[in-house]
Amino acid sequence: MVKFRTLLIIFLSALALAASEPEKIVKEEKPSEPLAVAAPSAPDAEARIAFAGKLYNSKSYEKAALNFYLAYKIAETGSEDRETTQYYLADTFMKLGLTYAATEFYYEIVKSGSNIDRIMTSLYTIQNLLEKSPHDDDLIKNDLIFNMEYDFLPGDLLDFSNYYKGEVNFKKRLYKWANIRFSLISPNSYYFNKVKFLKGIQILALDRVEEAMNIFRSIIEDKFQDFNIKNKARQTLARLYYEQGKYKEAYELYVQIDSNVLEQDSVREQCHNLYQRNCNLFRLR
Numbered sequence: 001m002v003k004f005r006t007l008l009i010i011f012l013s014a015l016a017l018a019a020s021e022p023e024k025i026v027k028e029e030k031p032s033e034p035l036a037v038a039a040p041s042a043p044d045a046e047a048r049i050a051f052a053g054k055l056y057n058s059k060s061y062e063k064a065a066l067n068f069y070l071a072y073k074i075a076e077t078g079s080e081d082r083e084t085t086q087y088y089l090a091d092t093f094m095k096l097g098l099t100y101a102a103t104e105f106y107y108e109i110v111k112s113g114s115n116i117d118r119i120m121t122s123l124y125t126i127q128n129l130l131e132k133s134p135h136d137d138d139l140i141k142n143d144l145i146f147n148m149e150y151d152f153l154p155g156d157l158l159d160f161s162n163y164y165k166g167e168v169n170f171k172k173r174l175y176k177w178a179n180i181r182f183s184l185i186s187p188n189s190y191y192f193n194k195v196k197f198l199k200g201i202q203i204l205a206l207d208r209v210e211e212a213m214n215i216f217r218s219i220i221e222d223k224f225q226d227f228n229i230k231n232k233a234r235q236t237l238a239r240l241y242y243e244q245g246k247y248k249e250a251y252e253l254y255v256q257i258d259s260n261v262l263e264q265d266s267v268r269e270q271c272h273n274l275y276q277r278n279c280n281l282f283r284l285r
Contacts, residue, residue, distance in 0.1 A: 045079075126140060155189075
């Protein structure tokens with residue numbers, strides 16, 4: 001986290017130096033754009049935020065990010081201006097596809113912010129980032145969520161919080177504490193089958209193979225649409241079939257995996273290994 005924050009600051013500072021004469025930013029804009037106002041030359045956070053807002057509203061997100069960062073640097077810690085710059089920096093970085101950078105500022109909002117609406121919005125965005133986008137896993141799970149305690153969270157965010165608190169404990173082999181957190185998750189929650197998968201892994205570690213396999217089968221057969229966890233269940237169950245010498249069953253599971261681009265080579269290799277192990281199984285395919 002420290003390394004990334006350092007790189008981020010270097011990047012934004014370089015942009016700041018390039019914009020040391022902020023009036024040039026305005027001159028570069030097309031006359032038709034509603035930006036015919038000079039950027040503030042004095043170190044005034046509120047004025048800088050207002051100027052950044054104009055850039056943001058005109059979808060000049062790179063320049064908006066720079067100016068929100070300049071305001072962030074001069075805003076007083078704990079002030080409304082500081083929280084505003086954190087929020088819009090995070091949102092602007094999301095629009096630019098810089099999800100790691102966005103994570104840094106959503107983290108700050110949740111960790112030390114006072115605006116409940118912004119905290120809630122940040123948590124929902126973090127929830128989505130964890131499932132779908134690049135992010136700082138250690139910063140979000142091990143630091144933010146694990147140490148987070150909010151009484152006002154709605155049920156879906158409580159399930160989100162309890163799952164990742166439990167997952168951190170699970171990975172540390174603190175199974176008692178993990179299971180306490182997991183027990184608080186609603187059976188109708190998006191995270192319920194994620195809990196089932198981890199419990200399947202835990203039971204497998206105890207060498208209760210058939211019981212674990214039944215859990216993985218139940219995840220695969222469930223009607224919910226979390227393909228990531230279904231794929232993990234398929235891959236784990238296929239490996240267990242392979243170890244039992246049930247190569248056809250293993251192959252059939254591998255070919256059902258809806259893998260993303262990063263996983264495709266791994267899945268192909270596993271299928272190829274199975275094919276080589278016993279070609280006769282697949283002659284009719």
